[in-house]
Amino acid sequence: RQPNPELLPFRVWLAIILVAIITLINLRGTRESGWFFVVPAYAFVSLIGIMIVASIYRYFVGGPPPTLEMMGALPAEYTTPQPGHLLGLYVIMRAFSNGCAAMTGVEAVADGTSAFKPPESKNAAKTLVILIATLAFLFLGVGFATHIYHPKPSEVETIISQLARANFGQGILFYLINFATLAVLMVAANTAYAGFPRLAAIVAKDGYMPKSFTRLGDRLVYTSGILTLTIIAVLLIVMFEANVTRLIGLYAVGVFLTFTLAQLGVVNRV
Secondary structure, three states, rough: OOOOOOOOHHHHHHHHHHHHHHHHHHHOOHHHHHHHHHHHHHHHHHHHHHHHHHHHHHOOOOOOOOOHHHHHHOOOOOOOOOOOOOOEEEEEEEHHHHHHOOOOHHHHHHHOHHHOOOHHHHHHHHHHHHHHHHHHHHHHHHHHHHHHHHOOOOOOOHHHHHHHHHHHHHHHHHHHHHHHHHHHHHHHHHHHHHHHHHHHHHHHHHOOOHHHHHOOOOOOOOOHHHHHHHHHHHHHHHHHHOHHHHHHHHHHHHHHHHHHHHHHHHHHOO
């Protein structure tokens, strides 16, 4: 069966509601909000791991599985590759940039080293190794699954959703994987809430931002930074109509800009 994106017309309001939920969680404080993001992360890793194992099993044990084209489950909205595209350095650079964007989050460990229990550096290093190993498994596993099923870019269904549907149909695992993906994306969005308020407070102490960003709220969080980030996020969602294709470019620029500035600061510090 083809997916039926009935909620697609309401994606702007749904995105705003999710941002509001993240904001409320962060306003409750770091200790309380931590538990809200543990379950989605473990659920996503476990379910995607099951999907990867299922793909590998079907390929090596059960024979090559049918592709999505053979299943006749590709909606008309799917993008089909066009012949005549230029190959070469541009394609290599684009693949490299996409791979780097997929590894975002590893810098959060380095930024939050001071929050680890003593010995801080050793515990942070162990966490970083586990994080990179998990990301490598998921990245390579999903890449292998896409090689098997040949999913297509689409505005109505994500690659993860297509792979889940190809492996499990539209049963309970299909919906669990999609909800886990939604939840873990909320966790990923929370990285900004964990970093921006602290960064804004540091910059405000140096006199380059309003002093209100340095004040802690009742829950010992930088309320001004959290609310400011929420307003910016909502404005971007409304301006771009929650369209991932239009927003992903802005995300890529933000990722590489912040990575470059952070690495430049580390080099200068050393």
